[in-house]
Amino acid sequence: MKIQMLDLSEQYLSMREEVLQKIDEVMSSSRFILGENVKKLEADVARYSGAGYGIGVGNGSDAIHIALQAAGIKEGDEVITTAFTFFATGGAIVRAGATPVYVDIDPVTFNIDPSKIEEAVTDKTKAIIPVHLYGQMADMDKIKEIADRHQLAVIEDAAQAIGAKYKGHNVGELGTAATYSFFPTKNLGAYGDGGMIITSDGDLAEKARVIRVHGSKPKYYHHVLGYNSRLDEMQAAILNVKFPHLDNWSEARRLKAAYYTEKLNEQLADVIQTPIEKEGNYHVFHQYTLRVPHRNELQNYLKEAGIATMIYYPLPLHVQPVFENLGYKKGDLPETEKAANEALSLPMYPELERGAQDYVIEKIVEFYSNYQNDNMQETSVHEELKAIG
Numbered sequence: 001m002k003i004q005m006l007d008l009s010e011q012y013l014s015m016r017e018e019v020l021q022k023i024d025e026v027m028s029s030s031r032f033i034l035g036e037n038v039k040k041l042e043a044d045v046a047r048y049s050g051a052g053y054g055i056g057v058g059n060g061s062d063a064i065h066i067a068l069q070a071a072g073i074k075e076g077d078e079v080i081t082t083a084f085t086f087f088a089t090g091g092a093i094v095r096a097g098a099t100p101v102y103v104d105i106d107p108v109t110f111n112i113d114p115s116k117i118e119e120a121v122t123d124k125t126k127a128i129i130p131v132h133l134y135g136q137m138a139d140m141d142k143i144k145e146i147a148d149r150h151q152l153a154v155i156e157d158a159a160q161a162i163g164a165k166y167k168g169h170n171v172g173e174l175g176t177a178a179t180y181s182f183f184p185t186k187n188l189g190a191y192g193d194g195g196m197i198i199t200s201d202g203d204l205a206e207k208a209r210v211i212r213v214h215g216s217k218p219k220y221y222h223h224v225l226g227y228n229s230r231l232d233e234m235q236a237a238i239l240n241v242k243f244p245h246l247d248n249w250s251e252a253r254r255l256k257a258a259y260y261t262e263k264l265n266e267q268l269a270d271v272i273q274t275p276i277e278k279e280g281n282y283h284v285f286h287q288y289t290l291r292v293p294h295r296n297e298l299q300n301y302l303k304e305a306g307i308a309t310m311i312y313y314p315l316p317l318h319v320q321p322v323f324e325n326l327g328y329k330k331g332d333l334p335e336t337e338k339a340a341n342e343a344l345s346l347p348m349y350p351e352l353e354r355g356a357q358d359y360v361i362e363k364i365v366e367f368y369s370n371y372q373n374d375n376m377q378e379t380s381v382h383e384e385l386k387a388i389g
Contacts, residue, residue, distance in 0.1 A: 002306040003347050003356045006185055010351040015241055022237040029233075034213075037236035042196065044243060045162075049178065050170040051198040053205035056231030057212050060159045060181025063195035064092035064129070066229065067177045070197075070207035071153040073098050073126055080120050081129040081157075082112040083316040083328075084336045089131055089157050090317040100326070101125070102318040104333045108276050110134060110289070110343070113335070114142035121146070127153040132161035132171065134312075134345075135187070135253075135286035136277065140166050140174040155179065159195075162188050163250045165282035172198040177208075182231075182239060187253070187286050188246050190235040252350035253285040256357065260288055260346065263361045271368050287312060288348040294371060295344050301367045307360055310345045 012019070026037065034056075042054035057063050073079060075097035081089055083102035093100040103116035110133045117128060128147055130138035140156075147154045158164070158171040159181035165171075172178035180186075182194035197208050207224075210217045215226025261274040273291035277283040289312065292298055299309050316336045318328035330337065346360055 001356070001359050003308060003360060005308040005310055005345070005347050006349045007351065008184065008189070008349075011349075015245075018241050019238055022241055023234060026233050026237050032233045034230055035233045035236075037233045037240055038231050041231070041236045041239050041243065044240070045180070045196055046198050048170070048243075048246075049162075049172040049198045051172045051178070052200040052202065053198065055197040055199075055205055055208045055212065056236060057195045057197060057208075058229035058231065059193040060179060060183060060186075060195040061088035061092055062212075062227065062229040063179035063181070063197050064088060064155065064157060065095045066208050066211050066227070067155050067179055067197045067199075067204075068092060068096040068098070068127065069211055070204045071127060071155065071176055073153070076124065077126040078122060078124040079127045079129055080117055080125060082131050082133075082336070083318040083333055084110060084313060084339055085131040085133060085157065085317065086159070086313065087317065087320070088159070089129060090320075090323065093129070098126070099124075100317070100323070102316075102326075102328065102333060102336075104335045105339060106139070107335045107339065109136055109138070109278060110339055111136065111138035112143070114139050114146065117143065117146050121150050121152075125150065125152060127155055127176075129155050129157050130175075131157040131159075132164055134275070134289050135161050135164055135284040136275075136281055137161060137164045137166035137171065139278075140169065144174050153177075159183075159186065160286035161284060162186070163246055163282075163284045167280040172200075176201060177204055182235065187249060187284055188239065188242060191238050192235055194231050194235045194239065196231065249350040250284045253348060254283070256348060256350075256352050257283070257285040257288050259354070259357055260361065263358075264290075264364065267365050268368060272364075285348060287345040289343050289345045291339070291342040292344050293342070295342055297371070298364065298367050299344060302360070302363055305359075305363045307363060308347060312343060312345055314340055316340050 038056045046054035073096045077098040078101050079093045079098050080101045084105050090100045106113045154175035156175040156178035158178045177199035180196045182190040211226040212229045215222045215224040
């Protein structure tokens with residue numbers, strides 16, 4: 001059996017005619033940039049997120065960068081965030097001219113640990129970027145309390161968490177702004193790059209709209225240094241077809257995750273750690289991520305069995321070569337580094353079949369059973385040799 005991390009083919013076939021119709025409409029309209037499809041998606045996603053404004057941009061990385069710039073982050077400022085995330089989070093901070101300040105994670109959720117934020121705040125701190133990793137929101141109450149006390153902007157990196165909730169609040173409701181990625185693998189994915197900023201701050205929204213078109217308003221008059229980063233009509237049209245299905249897909253992911261958790265805990269609860277959904281959270285399981293011993297050996301074993309897995313993320317940002325100038329070293333963020341050695345994500349998508357899940361579970365159980373037996377035999381041999389000696 002061959003099992004992919006993500007298979008988008010079945011999803012496409014289920015809406016193929018509608019997608020092709022929308023693509024044809026865009027082609028026939030000859031309006032490819034910032035047209036009605038983008039406006040509709042911006043309005044719908046903003047409303048869905050409980051925010052006042054949506055600003056479609058070229059990708060999720062630009063969404064973070066532009067949101068920071070629109071929030072007034074500039075050279076000399078510091079932005080506190082997590083090192084256990086995709087590079088775009090830290091990269092966007094540097095691109096905005098600021099310095100990323102990395103703090104450790106909560107080992108239960110993999111999200112930024114609010115108790116570590118306070119001690120990292122300095123006179124230069126101007127913002128916090130919590131990353132809602134794997135589809136579960138960070139502890140926003142504590143983060144917002146710290147941010148309010150120090151008058152800091154909160155830019156939620158929700159690239160993996162569209163549709164997630166925290167104590168009844170949507171992504172973007174508790175922060176200054178939030179950012180989405182529509183990369184094809186995301187829970188709401190385009191057929192190319194795309195991203196969006198959502199906010200209820202009208203001034204920030206207007207600045208972001210200007211920044212995404214080279215900083216011009218009106219056209220050809222430039223008052224700020226902006227970029228060419230616009231969500232195009234084709235991708236927006238495709239996302240408009242897919243968007244109404246998002247909640248059903250999220251529920252399907254949750255059901256797949258619950259099944260993984262139930263079956264794995266029945267046999268391996270004392271060996272591995274399955275994902276934990278914090279009380280009050282609604283986890284949308286962009287990834288289903290385990291903490292496991294002998295992670296690399298397990299990944300290789302599953303690969304040989306035809307099962308794809310992914311490691312998100314093997315080298316945390318604070319020890320990435322490009323950030324060497326920041327002065328971090330191995331051991332500075334112990335929970336982050338431990339997670340980087342233990343995290344393994346299993347196949348997860350709404351159409352994943354039960355039989356495929358059973359096969360994945362069977363092979364994981366098989367690995368640890370074999371590993372334990374091999375180690376017991378090895379220990380026994382060592383004991384015999386010791387006795388002979």
